[in-house]
Amino acid sequence: MTDEPLLRVRGLTKHFPVRQGLRATGLVRAVDGLDFDVRPGETLGLVGESGCGKTTTGRMLVRLLEPTSGSIEFDGRDITHAGRRELRPLRQELQIIFQDPYASLNPRHTVGRIVAMPLQVNGIKPPGGIKARVQELLELVGLNPEHYNRYPHEFSGGQRQRIGIARALALRPKLIVADEPVSALDVSIQAQVVNLLRNLQRELGLAFVFIAHDLAVIRHFSQRVAVMYLGRIVEIGDRADIYERPQHPYTRALLSAIPDVTQLGPAGRIRLTGDVPTPLDPPSGCRFRTRCWKAQDICATEEPALVPRDGGRQATACHFPEVAAPIFEEVPS
Amino acid sequence: MDSSEPSPSGDPDDRPAVPAQRSDQDAYLRVHDLRVRFDTEDGVVRAVDGVSFAVERGRTLGIVGESGSGKSVTSLAILGLHDPKRTTITGEISVGGRQVVGLPDEEVRRLRGRDMAMIFQDPLSALHPYYTVGRQIAEAYRVHHPKANRREARQRAVDMLDRVGIPQPARRFDQYPHEFSGGMRQRAMIAMSLVNDPALLIADEPTTALDVTVQAQILDLLADLQAEFHSAIILITHDLGVVGQVADDVLVMYGGRAVERGSVEQVLRAPQHPYTWGLLSSVPSLHGDADADLLPIPGNPPSLINLPPGCAFHPRCRYADRAGSRSRTEVPELRAAGADGHLVACHLSAEERAAFYAEDVASVGVAR
Numbered sequence: 001m002t003d004e005p006l007l008r009v010r011g012l013t014k015h016f017p018v019r020q021g022l023r024a025t026g027l028v029r030a031v032d033g034l035d036f037d038v039r040p041g042e043t044l045g046l047v048g049e050s051g052c053g054k055t056t057t058g059r060m061l062v063r064l065l066e067p068t069s070g071s072i073e074f075d076g077r078d079i080t081h082a083g084r085r086e087l088r089p090l091r092q093e094l095q096i097i098f099q100d101p102y103a104s105l106n107p108r109h110t111v112g113r114i115v116a117m118p119l120q121v122n123g124i125k126p127p128g129g130i131k132a133r134v135q136e137l138l139e140l141v142g143l144n145p146e147h148y149n150r151y152p153h154e155f156s157g158g159q160r161q162r163i164g165i166a167r168a169l170a171l172r173p174k175l176i177v178a179d180e181p182v183s184a185l186d187v188s189i190q191a192q193v194v195n196l197l198r199n200l201q202r203e204l205g206l207a208f209v210f211i212a213h214d215l216a217v218i219r220h221f222s223q224r225v226a227v228m229y230l231g232r233i234v235e236i237g238d239r240a241d242i243y244e245r246p247q248h249p250y251t252r253a254l255l256s257a258i259p260d261v262t263q264l265g266p267a268g269r270i271r272l273t274g275d276v277p278t279p280l281d282p283p284s285g286c287r288f289r290t291r292c293w294k295a296q297d298i299c300a301t302e303e304p305a306l307v308p309r310d311g312g313r314q315a316t317a318c319h320f321p322e323v324a325a326p327i328f329e330e331v332p333s
Numbered sequence: 334m335d336s337s338e339p340s341p342s343g344d345p346d347d348r349p350a351v352p353a354q355r356s357d358q359d360a361y362l363r364v365h366d367l368r369v370r371f372d373t374e375d376g377v378v379r380a381v382d383g384v385s386f387a388v389e390r391g392r393t394l395g396i397v398g399e400s401g402s403g404k405s406v407t408s409l410a411i412l413g414l415h416d417p418k419r420t421t422i423t424g425e426i427s428v429g430g431r432q433v434v435g436l437p438d439e440e441v442r443r444l445r446g447r448d449m450a451m452i453f454q455d456p457l458s459a460l461h462p463y464y465t466v467g468r469q470i471a472e473a474y475r476v477h478h479p480k481a482n483r484r485e486a487r488q489r490a491v492d493m494l495d496r497v498g499i500p501q502p503a504r505r506f507d508q509y510p511h512e513f514s515g516g517m518r519q520r521a522m523i524a525m526s527l528v529n530d531p532a533l534l535i536a537d538e539p540t541t542a543l544d545v546t547v548q549a550q551i552l553d554l555l556a557d558l559q560a561e562f563h564s565a566i567i568l569i570t571h572d573l574g575v576v577g578q579v580a581d582d583v584l585v586m587y588g589g590r591a592v593e594r595g596s597v598e599q600v601l602r603a604p605q606h607p608y609t610w611g612l613l614s615s616v617p618s619l620h621g622d623a624d625a626d627l628l629p630i631p632g633n634p635p636s637l638i639n640l641p642p643g644c645a646f647h648p649r650c651r652y653a654d655r656a657g658s659r660s661r662t663e664v665p666e667l668r669a670a671g672a673d674g675h676l677v678a679c680h681l682s683a684e685e686r687a688a689f690y691a692e693d694v695a696s697v698g699v700a701r
Binding site for chain 2 (some may be wrong): 002049050086156158159186188189190191194195211213214215216217219220222239243253257258259260261262263264265271272273275276307
């Protein structure tokens with residue numbers, strides 16, 4: 001692992017215009033100035049609640065959405081506004097896995113055709129032939145290579161997600177953006193897919209941007225974690241920083257809101273009131289201030305910058321970060 | 334469709350009855366040997382196959398299971414919401430002493446909403462988009478209080494909106510569902526369910542569609558309301574964390590049958606069924622070793638049309654071979670599993686289960 005990032009994102013922004021008739025009447029600030037790096041072989045977990053912009057971010061990274069401003073550098077190349085032709089070689093190295101294993105596979109194509117598609121589109125002729133490569137991929141993701149000629153409806157949700165993973169791996173990418181890859185699956189199947197992705201990461205040295213709303217899943221998958229709120233990163237750090245020494249009040253609230261199997265009965269949790277405000281009209285200053293119990297006057301007037309504390313790799317966008325005790329003092333056993 | 338009918342255990346109706354819980358007699362809801370079957374073109378679906386449980390007022394039963402486990406079908410049967418033309422329901426469902434199975438539609442309707450109510454997963458599809466939220470709540474009240482006039486019903490609805498934590502309830506009364514956020518809609522639906530003070534509340538995945546911070550608010554609200562109205566609650570969920578937080582008792586379902594039942598401490602702290610072990614060790618936790626692999630349950634949940642013979646879980650069970658051929662030929666009964674009231678349907682002996690659990694599950698440190 002070198003220190004040179006594989007993916008370098010600076011000021012990434014996506015605003016969607018809201019139109020009434022022909023007039024633009026507002027802007028949905030879905031993503032508003034993100035900075036982060038992903039190094040080769042590393043997984044960055046992007047976590048947040050609905051409307052925080054995590055999915056929009058993932059789609060911009062693989063250029064399914066055009067960023068409004070900011071830059072995306074992949075492997076040293078600026079790809080922010082790369083055209084179709086320039087994107088083609090890039091698509092080989094940068095792949096996405098979708099949340100919905102039902103909607104993301106063409107029901108009229110066989111599994112073999114689905115997985116072979118990226119190879120054919122890019123005119124790649126693997127040494128042993130396309131079929132052999134596809135069967136190798138199916139085996140890699142734990143599917144029976146003999147099911148090459150079956151259709152998606154013959155597979156369960158977990159198996160379909162494996163097909164989507166095989167397709168993403170077909171071009172030997174360096175980075176995979178996985179957008180909620182397990183949240184549509186049954187609990188017992190989620191663990192299968194999480195383990196599969198972890199093994200692939202280890203064996204193939206893949207880098208991941210792993211997008212999920214589930215902090216526990218993110219914890220099992222990511223070395224770095226970025227917590228998003230209303231289009232902004234409020235805290236980013238190594239896994240241990242985020243889960244053991246979270247400094248942003250939102251991160252702490254999020255962690256304490258998760259019902260954990262290891263704790264029975266109502267726990268002494270931080271309770272946020274209200275809902276996430278609309279990204280059409282985000283609060284001034286710190287966007288979290290309307291739900292934050294520590295908010296002061298400065299929070300309404302001045303937007304806190306995402307600044308690293310104690311020169312480390314953990315950065316928090318908060319005027320009053322929690323630097324006191326770790327959140328979980330003891331692990332119940 | 335006779336070919337799909339024979340069960341390897343012989344006629345399933347001959348199976349011995351499930352042992353009764355001590356509290357069964359005075360429980361508000363008693364379900365005994367409930368069976369729900371659907372006739373479909375592909376064969377008979379035994380969606381629920383001999384399930385028994387009881388819920389007292391003031392207590393919460395968590396029903397846990399994956400898709401196709403029969404947990405939602407059970408709750409719809411209690412509410413009498415299955416289409417009688419396509420569904421065969423047998424067994425007993427007693428709500429406040431009245432038998433629901435076989436009761437004429439008209440009488441079930443009188444119970445529904447007043448004595449028992451349901452909170453659905455998706456409030457947007459449970460609320461009518463064309464009517465204001467308040468009007469729908471007021472109407473639910475007037476159905477069971479025909480003497481109440483409009484003003485009284487409105488006042489009652491505003492009080493309920495206030496009670497479930499909706500700010501400015503009088504103004505919100507006149508808004509439409511699309512003007513509410515997801516969490517607010519779920520609160521409005523809870524207000525509608527509770528408007529007639531039902532003694533039994535069935536919540537089917539009430540927080541699955543919500544964000545965690547909002548989920549925490551809703552779970553707190555349900556607990557507060559239960560303390561206030563002393564209602565019996567059934568919480569249907571796939572999330573063991575939610576169960577651990579709010580349930581008193583837990584029923585684990587698999588393939589339409591109960592595989593484990595007991596208090597929340599018994600089922601989550603000293604689980605007895607290999608399926609429960611699998612669920613616990615496949616859920617990522619905020620504690621424990623983040624680098625350890627999860628222990629998934631191999632395979633997929635079974636199809637209810639073609640349920641595996643014997644123990645429905647055996648094709649996915651690591652220990653099926655240890656129970657010999659019985660696991661493939663004989664449906665295990667739900668029987669006492671040591672501690673008081675703790676029941677498990679497994680062919681393994683108590684000693685075997687204790688040994689496997691200690692060796693394989695507890696040692697991994699994922700399930701605790």
